Amino acid sequence: MPTPTKSDMFTPNQITLAHQLADSLEDRKSLSFYLTCAQKYPRDYLLATLTHVMTLPDHSVRTTRARLFTNIITKSAFNTRDRSWD
Numbered sequence: 191m192p193t194p195t196k197s198d199m200f201t202p203n204q205i206t207l208a209h210q211l212a213d214s215l216e217d218r219k220s221l222s223f224y225l226t227c228a229q230k231y232p233r234d235y236l237l238a239t240l241t242h243v244m245t246l247p248d249h250s251v252r253t254t255r256a257r258l259f260t261n262i263i264t265k266s267a268f269n270t271r272d273r274s275w276d
Contacts, residue, residue, distance in 0.1 A: 199229075200225055200228070200229060203228075203233075204225065204228035204229050205225065205228070207224075207228040207233060207236065207237075208221060208224035208225040208228045209221070209224075210240075211224040211227065211228070211236065211240060211259070212224045214240055214244060215240070215243070215244075215254075215255050215256040215259055216255075216256065217254075217256035220256065220260075223260070227263060231263065231266075231268055235266075236263070239259060239262050239263060240259065242262075243255050243258050243259045246258075
């Protein structure tokens with residue numbers, strides 16, 4: 191039985207979403223992070239967060255949009271033990 195490759199672990203929709211996130215945030219080097227996000231979080235949540243980050247005025251972004259996106263995602267309710275959002 192062949193060993194599954196990394197691309198076998200993600201659906202085509204997850205791969206497409208991860209590429210969209212990486213391209214929009216100009217952060218191709220973090221594609222593996224975006225693949226993990228696409229697998230772990232709801233698509234609508236990721237796209238809403240992306241829209242929020244991309245529409246902020248430049249003066250509101252202290253580091254990079256990619257870092258801001260990452261901070262929002264990793265501190266979300268989806269990462270807590272509180273499952274009241276289910």
